[in-house]
Amino acid sequence: MKPAFVFGTRPEIIKLAPVIRAFIERSVEPLLIHTGQHYDYEMSAVFLEELELPPIDYHLEVGSGSQAEQTGKAMINIERVLMKEKPDVTLVQGDTNTVLAGALAAVKLKIPVAHVEAGLRSFDRTMPEEINRILADHASEVLFAPTEEAGKNLEREGITEGVYVVGNTIVDAVLQNAEVAERKSDVLGRFDLKPKKYILITAHRAENTDSRENLTKLVEILEALPMRAIYPMHPRTKNRLKEFGLWERINSIENLTITKPLGYLDFLKLEKSAFAIMTDSGGIQEESIILNVPCLTLRYNTERPETVKAGGNILVGLEKERVLRYLNKLLEDEEFYLKMANAPNPFGDGKAGERIAEILLELHKKGELKVRS
Ligand code: UD1
Ligand code: UDP
Structure with a gap:
């Protein structure tokens, strides 16, 4: 199986790292596509280094711009890579312009999209992120909701197939790094x-x-x-x-x-x-x-x-x-x-990354990882 990860900003790197790690642990080599939405060392490369991710396969160098400029440029560049690489699934995470670009480019090439952190809603359509979330969810085949509440948001919009409540990969990221931070950070x-x-x-x-x-x-x-x-x-x-x-x-x-x-x-x-x-x-x-x-x-x-x-x-x-x-x-x-x-953590047990990898591998094995007709 060949999973492609499309990401471009600080939080996407942090929250996808546990999923990338889970695939590698299962001997599956991920294809890493960085749009370059974030490009300063301290907004991007520092996380690739600290989280010990494998080398990026494609740097698309999209950079900053207006909403449409950034999204459009990312879409064009992502499409080129996906056409060449033909992955079995494209994973995106969250609600940035990179996510919208990745989801639209993939689904239109009939490559199924898996949206990590699906179903979040602020119900504020003036936020660019809210538009990105809604559209990315509706373009996705597999939706990894972090909580039951996020799952319900999807249901309210008529998305009932392909939804898995798995927890949020941020818990994985925190658990995997908090102790290292304690030891190393001055x-x-x-x-x-x-x-x-x-x-x-x-x-x-x-x-x-x-x-x-x-x-x-x-x-x-x-x-x-x-x-x-x-x-x-x-x-x-x-x-x-x-x-x-x-x-x-x-x-x-x-x-x-x-x-x-x-x-x-x-x-x-x-x-x-x-x-x-x-x-x-x-x-x-x-x-x-x-x-x-x-x-x-x-x-x-x-x-x-x-x-x-x-x-x-x-x-x-x-x-x-x-x-x-x-x-x-x-x-x-x-x-x-x-x-x-002491408020209880509502985002799960830190095994979201593993669940996501397992579910996608299983769907792929059964031949069910495809764009629904
Ligand atoms: C983006 C996401 C936001 C997310 C945030 C994470 C969208 C619409 N927004 O917002 O949801 O919370 O990333 O941090 O996708 N800039 C630099 N260096 C960089 C990156 C950005 O100087 O490496 C500056 C540029 O002036 C740029 C501005 O920051 O125009 C905004 O960057 P952009 O990626 O468009 O949006 P964010 O505010 O980072
Ligand atoms: N973060 C970081 N260094 C900083 C600020 C934030 O490592 O100086 C991490 C933070 O721990 C969290 C993520 O970046 O995991 C949040 O990113 P951001 O606030 O940019 O985006 P958002 O989550 O709002 O989309």
Whole structure:
């Protein structure tokens, strides 16, 4: 069997690594196609190295661009590779433009698509990611939903065949790397941070960074934080801060360390040792609950409602008062802190990657891995 993996951004590399590893352990050689949506060393190559992935077979060098430009360029390049390589299945993960491009290019060549992390919905169609998720799910033959709730979202849209609830491969990634991170990372020393005495911040989502008004609100929140904080910054956010004239201002916040994006081992260590995490990232909402760290999500909705229901995540949007209220409660009310920190992980047991490989191998063996007519 020949599985092709199409990926292009930081979270896709991290979340597909356990699936790639599971195929290799079963003596199946994966074909790795990197679109190049992320291209800086610290947004891509560092993860390929740290997660010890085999060499990439095709670097498509799509790079940055408008939504259609990036998706279209990726589709054209992916199609060329798929026509040449004729894989038995194309795997994509998540909700980026790379995912949409990979799914559309493959299904139209009658190559079945397997969507890892299928069925997530924020029900906010203004997010590019929501459109990508919906379209990728509808182009897929095999849908690996991380939770029952994600499976139900698919059912509501009439997708009932080929759906498997397997857990989220982020749990695999965390379990496979947390202990290595503990041993190898010296990130706390490098930034002079003490365990449980700082807040970890990330924000990169278009709705928070592309508008001057929202980005200003983020800066105002960071100016008001009641404790030390560290913010490994996505290049998108850095670019926008400079463009909107906010770069000097954010850099003059005394309690806040801004750094370039970090590798996975350093980042996992920073997450695990944080007092709390404030983020608009999808993957980091998941990792917080897995690592028992309270999460305040800088958004008004989430496609990970399981984390909120479990009690480990609170949606605070960009409301400064709300953020400060919850941070102060976390600082002052130990019972509240422990309740959030001990919220149960809804994303499974860390064997999602193995399940995905097993299911695809079985479908292939039975001749059932094909585009339905
Ligand atoms: C993309 C995904 C988002 C995901 C995120 C993961 C889409 C629509 N969005 O957002 O869902 O959460 O990846 O991090 O696919 N840039 C660099 N160097 C890089 C990559 C990007 O400088 O290596 C800068 C460029 O200015 C670029 C901007 O970041 O225009 C945005 O990059 P892009 O890949 O378009 O979107 P992300 O914000 O990374
Ligand atoms: N991450 C990392 N270094 C960083 C920031 C994030 O290794 O500086 C990891 C994080 O642990 C998580 C993933 O990147 O696994 C999340 O990626 P991102 O927030 O870019 O995307 P999203 O999950 O929102 O799509």
